[in-house]
Amino acid sequence: MKRMLLAGAALLAVAALPAKAEDTVKVGMIISLSGQFADTGTQMLNGAKLYVKQHGDVAGKKIEIIAKDVGGINPPVAKRLAQELVTRDKVQFLGGFVLTPNALAVAPVATQAKVPTIIMNAATSIITTKSPYIARVSFTLSQVAAPLAEWAAKNKINHVYTLVSDYGPGNDAEATFKKVFTAHGGEIVGSVKVPLKNPDFSPFIQRIKDAKPEAVFVFVPAGEASVGFMKAFAERGLNKAGIKLIATGDLTDDDVLTAMGEPALGVISTHHYSAAHESPENTAFKKAYADVAGAGVRPNFMAVGGWDGMHLIYDTVKKLGGNIDGDKAMAFITSGVTIQSPRGTIAIDPTTRDVVQDVYVRKVQKVGGQLYNVEFDKVAKVKDPGKS
Numbered sequence: 042m043k044r045m046l047l048a049g050a051a052l053l054a055v056a057a058l059p060a061k062a063e064d065t066v067k068v069g070m071i072i073s074l075s076g077q078f079a080d081t082g083t084q085m086l087n088g089a090k091l092y093v094k095q096h097g098d099v100a101g102k103k104i105e106i107i108a109k110d111v112g113g114i115n116p117p118v119a120k121r122l123a124q125e126l127v128t129r130d131k132v133q134f135l136g137g138f139v140l141t142p143n144a145l146a147v148a149p150v151a152t153q154a155k156v157p158t159i160i161m162n163a164a165t166s167i168i169t170t171k172s173p174y175i176a177r178v179s180f181t182l183s184q185v186a187a188p189l190a191e192w193a194a195k196n197k198i199n200h201v202y203t204l205v206s207d208y209g210p211g212n213d214a215e216a217t218f219k220k221v222f223t224a225h226g227g228e229i230v231g232s233v234k235v236p237l238k239n240p241d242f243s244p245f246i247q248r249i250k251d252a253k254p255e256a257v258f259v260f261v262p263a264g265e266a267s268v269g270f271m272k273a274f275a276e277r278g279l280n281k282a283g284i285k286l287i288a289t290g291d292l293t294d295d296d297v298l299t300a301m302g303e304p305a306l307g308v309i310s311t312h313h314y315s316a317a318h319e320s321p322e323n324t325a326f327k328k329a330y331a332d333v334a335g336a337g338v339r340p341n342f343m344a345v346g347g348w349d350g351m352h353l354i355y356d357t358v359k360k361l362g363g364n365i366d367g368d369k370a371m372a373f374i375t376s377g378v379t380i381q382s383p384r385g386t387i388a389i390d391p392t393t394r395d396v397v398q399d400v401y402v403r404k405v406q407k408v409g410g411q412l413y414n415v416e417f418d419k420v421a422k423v424k425d426p427g428k429s
């Protein structure tokens with residue numbers, strides 16, 4: 042009897058042990074779960090978690106996400122977290138990255154440790170050039186700003202004022218918009234860069250109003266900044282003055298569009314994902330996402346980035362039969378892979394490791410009483426113009 046009890050206790054102890062290290066592939070995600078960008082990080086993590094929940098084990102391996110909160114724009118902390126994830130937690134992949142400065146800080150760690158690093162949002166063109174172990178499934182600002190500039194020029198908008206956040210993605214958005222818009226005969230009548238952290242938009246917006254452009258082109262990072270901009274735009278009466286608002290889809294982010302309310306109506310934007318995208322894949326994605334994020338939570342492009350990034354990781358683990366080697370992983374990732382995303386089919390460019398995808402032109406409209414970015418045109422298979 043005593044022996045049987047002992048044997049039972051030993052069995053229990055075995056069952057309670059965590060999965061052995063060799064049975065697990067670890068993915069370290071560096072994201073903001075607190076501060077100004079907490080909502081973006083939460084959406085991205087939920088997207089990644091959803092993929093794991095839907096697909097379970099792959100090549101006999103459990104996929105474990107280790108999420109680290111970088112707390113906003115903080116390159117030194119991002120770098121330290123990456124080092125800890127690689128050396129202490131022994132992650133086989135790095136992922137996440139809402140913000141460009143944090144992604145750039147991690148590039149040397151990815152290179153040194155030969156850890157495949159999947160960018161799930163950060164959208165400055167240069168990021169993928171900083172390490173051969175970095176690939177991006179999200180988008181670049183140049184990739185979406187170029188089609189918007191073309192659309193504006195073709196739609197009788199001749200004079201534009203630009204307003205962007207003063208850091209990498211803002212610089213790219215402004216430079217590409219200007220280049221393409223002027224090449225199509227448009228004129229830039231003024232440009233302003235606003236601080237990234239908690240900016241007060243009112244004085245900048247007043248200056249734009251006084252310049253009387255036909256339209257203002259905007260990039261601010263999705264979330265609090267986009268809500269703040271829209272509020273100031275309406276308060277200063279630019280829409281009533283007939284000044285059109287054209288933007289990268291970060292401004293009319295699905296996560297905050299409802300909070301923006303009526304002033305957002307009619308905004309034209311270009312982006313890679315809208316919750317209103319009509320496809321069976323997106324319908325299924327939205328339904329499943331609500332189970333992870335909570336009923337009524339609309340997935341935004343951060344959530345899709347998390348889901349697609351995890352999709353690429355799963356495909357890589359499968360291809361390598363569960364034995365992750367950084368160089369072999371990158372060889373697969375640069376072999377012409379495609380992913381069926383809720384946004385449509387995306388591909389990873391074998392040379393640049395950057396995403397190639399359709400870019401949609403959208404207009405904020407009410408659908409069933411709620412605001413959505415309704416797609417009405419698209420430019421197919423756009424590469425990052427920042428690389429050519």
Ligand code: PHB
Binds near residue numbers: 140142162262291
């Ligand atoms: C970035 O920092 O690269 C970034 C952040 C938020 C966005 C887009 C780009 O909406």
